[in-house]
Amino acid sequence: MHIVVTDSGVGGLSVVAYAERFVRTRGAAAPVRLTFANAAPANDYGYNSMPSHAAKIETFDRFLRSVAQRFAPDRIYVACNTLSVLLPEVQAPVPIQGIIETGVARVAEALGPESVALIFGTQTTIDSGTYPRLLQERGVDAARIVSQACPGLADVISEDRQGARAEAEIRRWVAEAMAKMPRRDAPAVACLACTHYGYRKELFAAALGGDATVIDPNESAVGDLVPRGGASHDVDVGFVTRYALPPATVETLTWLLGDISPRTVAAMLVPDLF
Numbered sequence: 001m002h003i004v005v006t007d008s009g010v011g012g013l014s015v016v017a018y019a020e021r022f023v024r025t026r027g028a029a030a031p032v033r034l035t036f037a038n039a040a041p042a043n044d045y046g047y048n049s050m051p052s053h054a055a056k057i058e059t060f061d062r063f064l065r066s067v068a069q070r071f072a073p074d075r076i077y078v079a080c081n082t083l084s085v086l087l088p089e090v091q092a093p094v095p096i097q098g099i100i101e102t103g104v105a106r107v108a109e110a111l112g113p114e115s116v117a118l119i120f121g122t123q124t125t126i127d128s129g130t131y132p133r134l135l136q137e138r139g140v141d142a143a144r145i146v147s148q149a150c151p152g153l154a155d156v157i158s159e160d161r162q163g164a165r166a167e168a169e170i171r172r173w174v175a176e177a178m179a180k181m182p183r184r185d186a187p188a189v190a191c192l193a194c195t196h197y198g199y200r201k202e203l204f205a206a207a208l209g210g211d212a213t214v215i216d217p218n219e220s221a222v223g224d225l226v227p228r229g230g231a232s233h234d235v236d237v238g239f240v241t242r243y244a245l246p247p248a249t250v251e252t253l254t255w256l257l258g259d260i261s262p263r264t265v266a267a268m269l270v271p272d273l274f
Contacts, residue, residue, distance in 0.1 A: 004073040011195030012079025017261035029227035038241035068093035081125040103217035121193035148177035154196035174207040188212040239267040
């Protein structure tokens with residue numbers, strides 16, 4: 001099975017890393033090939049910078065057609081909340097799933113009767129209102145959902161190996177989110193609704209306090225990607241991008257993912273530029 005994992009940046013590379021480790025250490029029902037495809041058209045021009053919603057749809061739709069034609073995957077997993085919001089409006093050439101489905105399902109499972117869902121994401125993801133809408137469709141009262149945009153946090157995380165800047169930014173946004181809670185003593189279930197945020201899950205947990213549940217959909221995506229059961233397999237991992245990654249990003253991701261999946265890091269270090 002060939003699965004293409006895509007993101008508007010490289011945060012979703014951790015989805016590939018977790019999936020590769022799972023197949024290598026716990027097995028899968030069939031051999032798995034993983035290709036990470038960076039959907040950003042340029043290093044300094046991403047989806048959040050595009051001038052209109054129509055431009056995002058056109059760019060992403062064209063990208064999906066290109067990926068399907070070149071790699072002929074069995075399925076595509078959109079490991080990006082910004083792009084998952086667009087899925088109802090694009091023509092998927094192969095079976096496709098977005099990480100928002102994964103995140104919403106895990107949050108709904110974790111919420112207790114008194115819990116409050118805290119959704120941390122990019123401005124685009126939060127403005128879309130997709131998480132609150134889907135959680136409400138699952139019966140979660142709107143008063144129990146707090147959305148918090150964290151502008152610029154994804155870039156800080158990808159460029160800050162030491163973590164001091166990321167920690168300060170995370171504490172800032174967590175404080176803002178907690179101030180919106182209807183009851184400050186209510187149990188919190190926090191969803192890291194940007195693929196970069198999972199790299200610093202421990203900093204979110206520390207800022208939220210010991211009683212909070214922190215959900216990283218990147219980790220949970222393995223359950224939606226890999227057919228369970230069977231023997232362990234070596235996984236062929238590919239990495240394709242339209243531009244060379246900035247050295248600071250490569251250094252940080254190498255450090256963050258090296259212990260999880262050396263093969264994923266090796267693929268990132270020798271990218272296929274397309």
